Amino acid sequence: MLSVFLCVLNRDLTLALRRRTDVLTTLLFFVIVVSLFPLGVGSERELLRLLGPGVVWVAALLASMLALERLFAADYDDGTLEQLLLAGQPLSLLVLAKIVAHWLLTGLPLVIIAPLMAMQYALEATAIWVMMAALALGTPVLSLLGAIGAALTLGLRGGGILxxxxxxxxxxxxxxxxxxxxxxxxxxxxxxxxxFALLGAFLLGGLVLAPPAAAAALRISME
Amino acid sequence: MKINWFKYAAPTAFYPLAGRLVPVLAVAAAALVLFALYWGFFETPERLGGTNPQKEYYRIIFIHVPAAWMSMWLYLVLAAWSAVGLVFNTRLSFMMTNAVAPTGAIFTFLALWTGAFWGRPSWGTYWDWDPRLTSELILFFLYIGFMALHSAIDDSRRADRAAALLAIVGLVMLPIIYWSINCPDPNNCAALHQRSSLTDIESNILTAMLVMTLGFWLYSFAAAFARLRNIILLREQDSAWVRTMVDAAGAGGPANAGGGDALDANRRGVSA
Amino acid sequence: MQGLIDFLSQGGYAFYVWSAFGMTFALLIAEALVLRRSRRTILQRVGRLARLRMQNVPPGEHR
Structure with missing residues (x-):
């Protein structure tokens, strides 16, 4: 079981690291969105400190959602996904591996770069640590939930907007x-x-419920 | 008398049944709504009681509360039929979800709209980021998402099942979303929207509101069944029974704008 | 007459009350009308297809 998980994870990471631009565009999108807000609402420190957490989180939401489209798309196009569906291994496990890979490539970079973004918003050191921890707990949930949507909209015209x-x-x-x-x-x-307790609960709930749901969605989309 | 309910699980059998039910339900709904309107406007006091009496604008309660109830109830119905469809793989259940969704979205929009016009005179604002208002808005997004996903997929089997799965995911998420909006700060929870308290409402007001709810409920049935008939016709237009029905109607006379009525009459003649 | 004006003005809250009620019944009636019209359209189309079939297929072979 574990070896299958690691195999899919390893494969996805290797493939993604051969095409680093995909990872970088997500990250740059996040940086640009966050940097645009002070230009729009003005650069008063008090205002920015108030807006900062919300802006960084909304930008993280959008960035991780933009990357979702690629979660299954490449495998769908080249037929790998079909093979995964036919494989004897439980599909939820394979889906979970893909989600973990996706998070490592899109969620984790956001967590790492968040302190820089937080500085733009004049946040204190403690707030920055809290933000990193919250993002580390929250972005996996985004990937987990998003996988269901990505599986449902697989191969549709205008799938991204939908x-x-x-x-x-x-x-x-x-x-x-x-x-x-x-x-x-x-x-x-x-x-x-x-x-943090609630975010952790979401993460645990998501880990249990999202992979089977995404697997079911994949089966619906692929049949 | 024993009724074989499973007989109506087939679109073929349900189509004429729905056709007989729609006019009855529609008339009953109209009667109830008209009665509730009369009662609400002429038999109720001009003030809503309580510590802070509301003036005539409280009458929006007669449509606001029923619309909000219907919006939530119809989502439950939508998710329930989705689950039935996914588990038992019955076509009619999926058609039912599609028949219910637009009506549910309309009631959700109406709950928001009437709430805005009630909020303005009573709270002084059309919109507030209050938990219930926000949840109702999210519910509206869920309805829209369901319909958007369904219409984006060409293959009707995949569309049915994908949208059904989405409806169930939405149902699981709704309580969590509601909780998160209700308690943005888990250390300390508060809300602006008054609790619903059916017990201390004046009895005439309550009568009008409950009759209106019943009217909206019957209306939802009528609208859903009417839409269901359309969906059945559209999906089964190449099947033998629809052809037979249309051919029979076409043989009776020139099919024109009134063709639908001729068809209905014909079908009644056959089933009688 | 005065009674009607009183009724319509709803104690000065006519705008709020009638906006809410107006939109509600406008939408419900619109939904009913749309359903009715789409039913007609579907039946017409199905009927047209049926007549096309009747013309193309010799009567003996039909059914």
């Missing part, structure tokens, strides 16, 4: 608690614990 319509409403809980944790940490760091 995907955002389907998936963004489902991202709300992660956005609320992810941005909330950072906002609260500015006031009192001790109060952030419930936020």
């Amino acid at each position: 995907l955002s319509l389907l998936i963004l409403p489902l991202y709300i809980p992660v956005l609320v608690y992810g941005a909330g944790a950072v906002s609260v940490s500015v006031i009192e760091i001790a109060d952030t614990q419930p936020y």
Whole structure:
């Protein structure tokens, strides 16, 4: 079981690292969106500190959603996905491996670059740590939920726009608690614990429920 | 009398049944709605009681609350038929989900719209990021997402199943979304929208509201069944029974704009 | 007459009350009309296809 998981994970990572631009575009998208906001709303430090958590989270949502389209698309085009469906291994496990690979390539870079973005918004050091931790817990949930949408819209015309319509409403809980944790940490760091507990609960729930749902969606889309 | 319900699980059998039900339901719905309108406007006091009495604008309650209830109820119906369809693989269940979705979206929009016009005089704002308002908006997005996904997929079998799966995922997510909007700060929860308290509403107001709810409910049935008939016709237009039906109607006279009615009459003649 | 004006003005809240009620019934009636019209269109199309078939297929071979 584990070896199959690792095999798919390894394959996806290798393939993605041969085409690094895909990874970089997601990251650059995130950076650009976050950098545009101060130009739009003005650069007062107080205002930015207030907006920062929400803006960074919304940008992370959009960036991870943009990358979702590629989650199954390449494998769908070259027929690999069909082979995966026919393989004797449980499809949810294979899907989970692909999701993990996707998160490592799109979610993790966002977590790592978040401190730079936070500095643009004049956030304190504690808030930056909280933001990194919240993103580290929250972005996997985005990938997990998004995989269901990506599987449902597989191979459709205008799939990207449709995907955002389907998936963004489902991202709300992660956005609320992810941005909330950072906002609260500015006031009192001790109060952030419930936020992390909830984000952690979402992650565990997502790990259990999302891969079978995405696998079912893939079967529907591929038959 | 024993009725074989499974007989109506086939579109062929359900089509004429729905055809007989639609006019009955529509008339009943219209009667109930008209009664509720009369009762709501002429038999109720001009103030809504309570510590902060609301003036005539409270009458929006007669459509706002029923519309909000219907929007949630219809989503439950949508998700339930989706689950039935995915588990038992019955075509009619999927058609039912498609028949229900637009009506549900309309009621969701109406709950938001009437809420805005109620909120303005009572809260002083058309929109507030209150948990219930926001959840209703999310519900609207879910309905739109369901319909968008279904219409984006050409293959009807895949469209049915994909949209059904989405509806179920949405149903699982809804309580979590509601909770997250309700408690953006888990350390301390509060909400603006008043709790629904059916017990301390004046009885005439309650009567009008509940009758209106029943009217909207019957209307939803009528609209869903009417749409279901359209969907059945569209999907089965190449099947033998639709051909037979249309041929029979066509043989009776020139098919024109009134062809539908001639067809109906013919079908009644056959089934009687 | 005065009664009608009083009724329509809804104690000065006519705009809110009638906007809400107006949109509700406009949408519900519109939905009913759209359903009715689409039914007619579908039946017409199916009927047209049926007549085309009748013309193309010799009567003996039909059914």
